[in-house]
Amino acid sequence: MVAMTHPEADEIRLERVLYALSDGVRLSIVRQLAREGATSCAALNGSRPKSSMSHHFRVLRECGVVRTRSEGVTHMNELRRADLDQRFPGLLASILTVKD
Amino acid sequence: MVAMTHPEADEIRLERVLYALSDGVRLSIVRQLAREGATSCAALNGSRPKSSMSHHFRVLRECGVVRTRSEGVTHMNELRRADLDQRFPGLLASILTVKD
Numbered sequence: 001m002v003a004m005t006h007p008e009a010d011e012i013r014l015e016r017v018l019y020a021l022s023d024g025v026r027l028s029i030v031r032q033l034a035r036e037g038a039t040s041c042a043a044l045n046g047s048r049p050k051s052s053m054s055h056h057f058r059v060l061r062e063c064g065v066v067r068t069r070s071e072g073v074t075h076m077n078e079l080r081r082a083d084l085d086q087r088f089p090g091l092l093a094s095i096l097t098v099k100d
Numbered sequence: 101m102v103a104m105t106h107p108e109a110d111e112i113r114l115e116r117v118l119y120a121l122s123d124g125v126r127l128s129i130v131r132q133l134a135r136e137g138a139t140s141c142a143a144l145n146g147s148r149p150k151s152s153m154s155h156h157f158r159v160l161r162e163c164g165v166v167r168t169r170s171e172g173v174t175h176m177n178e179l180r181r182a183d184l185d186q187r188f189p190g191l192l193a194s195i196l197t198v199k200d
Contacts (some may be wrong), residue, residue: 014195014198015127016122018121018122019119019122022116022119022122023115027114027115088194088195090193090197091191091194091195091198093190094191095188097189098187098188098191
């Protein structure tokens with residue numbers, strides 16, 4: 001497995017978070033994680049192509065929006081809500097409030 | 101002069117606004133407009149190259165973040181604060197609160 005990169009909370013940068021959220025697919029992943037909590041990649045992929053979803057997960061991870069951990073052969077993803085709320089108060093809430 | 105495109109308020113899309121704000125230069129323009137109100141391109145450019153600044157202004161306009169109007173030979177830019185606050189309550193405030 002390729003090593004997964006997660007920035008520390010204090011390394012998360014506003015521009016990078018906004019970039020991660022500037023894509024409809026990534027926004028829909030974030031909305032689903034906000035609703036459902038920790039979720040496997042498989043469940044989040046739905047019928048979308050695995051290769052492009054892997055790219056989206058990597059962007060979300062490297063920008064500090066999502067944390068992925070391995071559980072056996074499954075990757076579980078969680079929204080880094082506490083880290084984001086601490087770094088950028090109100091940002092995530094304002095984005096999640098917007099209707100699709 | 102090239103015609104300038106501004107979306108109507110109800111056409112402004114969240115992903116596009118987040119994209120427009122996902123760049124350090126564009127964020128700094130938005131912060132300056134938030135502080136100073138309507139400002140000319142020349143004053144916003146500072147010592148940065150005009151061609152890349154033109155690109156950034158176009159992104160900000162086309163994504164619905166900034167409105168540019170011509171006053172003689174000057175272009176004046178304004179943050180579309182009321183439109184953004186109405187469409188995405190709390191978003192701009194949370195972003196402007198973050199320190200550079």
